[in-house]
Amino acid sequence: MTPATPLESPLPDRSKPTIRSAKEQLILDAAEKVFAELGFKGATTSEIALRAGIPKANLHYYFPTKEALYRAVTENVLTAWLAAASSFDVNDDPAEALAAYIGAKMDMARTDPLGSKIWASEIMRGAPVIEDFLHTTLATWLASREAIIQSWINKGLIVPMQPRYLIYLIWAATQHYADFDHQITALNGSAPLDDAAFTTAKTQLITTLLRGVLNVAKSDT
Amino acid sequence: MTPATPLESPLPDRSKPTIRSAKEQLILDAAEKVFAELGFKGATTSEIALRAGIPKANLHYYFPTKEALYRAVTENVLTAWLAAASSFDVNDDPAEALAAYIGAKMDMARTDPLGSKIWASEIMRGAPVIEDFLHTTLATWLASREAIIQSWINKGLIVPMQPRYLIYLIWAATQHYADFDHQITALNGSAPLDDAAFTTAKTQLITTLLRGVLNVAKSDT
DNA sequence: GTCTATAATCGGATAGAC
DNA sequence: GTCTATCCGATTATAGAC
Numbered sequence: 001m002t003p004a005t006p007l008e009s010p011l012p013d014r015s016k017p018t019i020r021s022a023k024e025q026l027i028l029d030a031a032e033k034v035f036a037e038l039g040f041k042g043a044t045t046s047e048i049a050l051r052a053g054i055p056k057a058n059l060h061y062y063f064p065t066k067e068a069l070y071r072a073v074t075e076n077v078l079t080a081w082l083a084a085a086s087s088f089d090v091n092d093d094p095a096e097a098l099a100a101y102i103g104a105k106m107d108m109a110r111t112d113p114l115g116s117k118i119w120a121s122e123i124m125r126g127a128p129v130i131e132d133f134l135h136t137t138l139a140t141w142l143a144s145r146e147a148i149i150q151s152w153i154n155k156g157l158i159v160p161m162q163p164r165y166l167i168y169l170i171w172a173a174t175q176h177y178a179d180f181d182h183q184i185t186a187l188n189g190s191a192p193l194d195d196a197a198f199t200t201a202k203t204q205l206i207t208t209l210l211r212g213v214l215n216v217a218k219s220d221t
Numbered sequence: 222m223t224p225a226t227p228l229e230s231p232l233p234d235r236s237k238p239t240i241r242s243a244k245e246q247l248i249l250d251a252a253e254k255v256f257a258e259l260g261f262k263g264a265t266t267s268e269i270a271l272r273a274g275i276p277k278a279n280l281h282y283y284f285p286t287k288e289a290l291y292r293a294v295t296e297n298v299l300t301a302w303l304a305a306a307s308s309f310d311v312n313d314d315p316a317e318a319l320a321a322y323i324g325a326k327m328d329m330a331r332t333d334p335l336g337s338k339i340w341a342s343e344i345m346r347g348a349p350v351i352e353d354f355l356h357t358t359l360a361t362w363l364a365s366r367e368a369i370i371q372s373w374i375n376k377g378l379i380v381p382m383q384p385r386y387l388i389y390l391i392w393a394a395t396q397h398y399a400d401f402d403h404q405i406t407a408l409n410g411s412a413p414l415d416d417a418a419f420t421t422a423k424t425q426l427i428t429t430l431l432r433g434v435l436n437v438a439k440s441d442t
Numbered sequence: 443g444t445c446t447a448t449a450a451t452c453g454g455a456t457a458g459a460c
Numbered sequence: 461g462t463c464t465a466t467c468c469g470a471t472t473a474t475a476g477a478c
Contacts, residue, residue, distance in 0.1 A: 037346050042262030044453060055463055060455060117345050123404045124338050125258050134407040142408055161429070165422045168405065169429065172397030173390050183344045184389065186355040187363055201386045208382070208390065212433030265471065276445055281473060 024062050026052045031073050036117035039125065040070050074122065074129055077115040084108050085141055094152045095214055098170075099206045105174035106202040116178030142167060159215050166213060173205055245283050247273045252294050257338035260346065261291050295343065295350055298336040299358075305329050306362055315373045316435055319391075320427045326395035327423040337399035363388060380436050387434060394426055 030052035034043045045066050049056040063069035087104035091097040109116055122130055142164060149163035177184065177198075185192045193201065251273035255264045266287050270277040284290035308325035312318040330337055343351055363385060370384035398405065398419070406413045414422065 038262050039260045039342070040263070042260050042346075045455085046453065056454085057456080057463060057465095058461090061462075064455085066454065120341065120400065121260070121345065123401050124342065125263075127403055127407070131407070134404060135411075139408055159432070161425055162421060164408070165425050166429070168397060168401075168422075169394050169426065172393045172401075176389060176393030179341065180344050180389075180393075182348055183355060186348070186352070187360055187385070190356075200383060201389070204382055204386050205390065208387070208433035209429070210433075211380070212429035212431075266473085267471070277472090278446080278474080279444060282444075285473085287472070 023052075023054065023058075026054070027059055027062055027069070028073060028076070031069050032076075032114045032118065035070060035073055036114040036121070039121040040066075040129075041125070043070075045069075071129060073118060077118050078130070078133060080108065080112060080115055081119070082137070088145055088148075094149075094157050095210055097148075098210060098213070102170055102174060102206050102209060103202060105170065106177065106198075106205065109174050109176075109178035110198055113178035113181050116175045120175065120179045156215055158213050161213065170209065173209070177201065244273075244275065244279075247275070248280055248283055248290070249294060249297065252290050253297075253335045253339065256291060256294055257335040257342070260342040261287075261350075262346070264291075266290075292350060294339060298339050299351070299354060301329065301333060301336055302340070303358070309366055309369075315370075315378050316431055318369075319431060319434070323391055323395060323427050323430060324423060326391065327398065327419075327426065330395050330397075330399035331419055334399035334402055337396045341396065341400045377436055379434050382434065391430065394430070398422065 027048065031043075031048045034048045034051065037043075038047075043066075045059055046056050048069070049059040052059065059069070063072065084101075084104045084107075088097055088101040091100060119130075122128075127134060145167060146163040149158060149166065152158040153160055153163070177193075181192065188197070248269065252264075252269045255269045255272065258264075259268075264287075266280055267277050269290070270280040273280065280290075284293065305322075305325045305328075309318055309322040312321060340351075343349075348355060366388060367384040370379060370387065373379040374381055374384070398414075402413065409418070
């Protein structure tokens with residue numbers, strides 16, 4: 001595993017939509033599942049090929065090495081992550097901005113739990129592939145959102161706090177529904193949360209966190 | 222990996238403190254690190270033996286199979302988890318009980334991040350080893366604490382909510398500092414959080430969550 | 443109890459036929 | 461472009477000397 005080479009080509013050439021793309025996508029989908037379950041080292045190309053329904057050698061034709069395949073999967077995760085991150089910016093009102101961001105992250109945990117698991121697994125092994133991303137794009141994004149939250153604090157809209165620990169809280173709370181979905185399912189009587197239950201969890205999370213950080217009118221002091 | 226056999230002997234025989242215990246502990250400590258980083262499948266007995274400073278065959282003398290070693294490590298994690306879980310019960314006041322529990326979980330994330338990572342990794346791969354624990358001990362613990370929180374809601378001490386999503390929020394927020402410590406370190410300028418910063422994170426988390434769920438006096442409505 | 447040597451298997455990757 | 465056959469290193473586990 002080469003360390004910290006910058007990721008390239010987030011959207012790899014859509015000019016030829018379905019010539020080799022079909023099988024590549026088949027492989028990427030299978031790889032996403034296997035990497036999410038077993039991590040980079042635990043995943044095997046045999047297992048990925050098996051789940052994709054192709055011979056192992058065919059997989060190595062499209063993705064020469066296991067690491068190249070892993071990096072391709074990881075790029076997709078980062079792309080999705082950055083899309084959700086922008087939902088922070090659509091509103092100047094802290095309540096609406098935070099609610100939108102928490103909601104977007106919850107929706108991502110619901111629709112793409114595998115991406116969240118791959119992220120978690122990558123971080124837990126020391127982030128060799130996304131290390132550069134952590135120190136550049138993510139650090140920049142975090143700093144700018146800290147500044148926004150700090151401005152809300154200065155205006156008295158948010159209670160005084162360290163903004164970054166609020167961000168960590170949001171990340172943790174939302175990604176938990178993806179990373180630990182097996183545990184949540186087990187504690188739900190072996191049935192995954194249905195849409196109604198998930199909506200309840202999402203609404204309650206937004207309510208609790210907004211109550212926790214929004215400054216109410218100080219008329220009663 | 223045999224599925225869902227109940228875990229046995231949480232405290233394996235302390236009558237002979239240091240005859241073979243010394244090397245077993247050496248192996249368990251090394252195994253905890255390697256399993257935390259690489260997961261069950263990604264970890265190798267060679268790597269564990271290397272870090273324990275013993276020949277690989279010697280490891281297999283003390284722990285016949287990789288799975289037996291993994292189960293031993295997992296038992297230690299469960300034991301520690303149950304110890305922290307009891308901190309919920311020491312107090313009848315919701316603010317104090319929740320603060321004590323959140324604080325205990327944060328302290329665990331600080332002192333034993335590896336255990337948290339092993340838990341996360343085990344859940345993400347489908348929990349084959351702790352599945353039984355999830356459906357028995359953990360489900361029972363969750364139900365009893367839900368009942369306690371519900372009683373607080375009935376007394377008007379806590380705002381109306383689904384108690385279990387509050388528990389999930391506490392689990393997620395606290396374990397995040399263990400499971401994602403590499404990311405937090407990267408975003409902290411490549412330096413781990415020092416004790417002061419961690420205390421700030423812990424205090425702020427307690428403050429935010431208590432504000433989010435405690436019912437304030439309704440004198441201003 | 444401990445370690446060297448090795449068996450048996452698995453996994454990543456490739457050669458070369460089709 | 462696709463797949464069968466295979467190489468070779470890595471990995472789990474054991475046999476047997478000390």
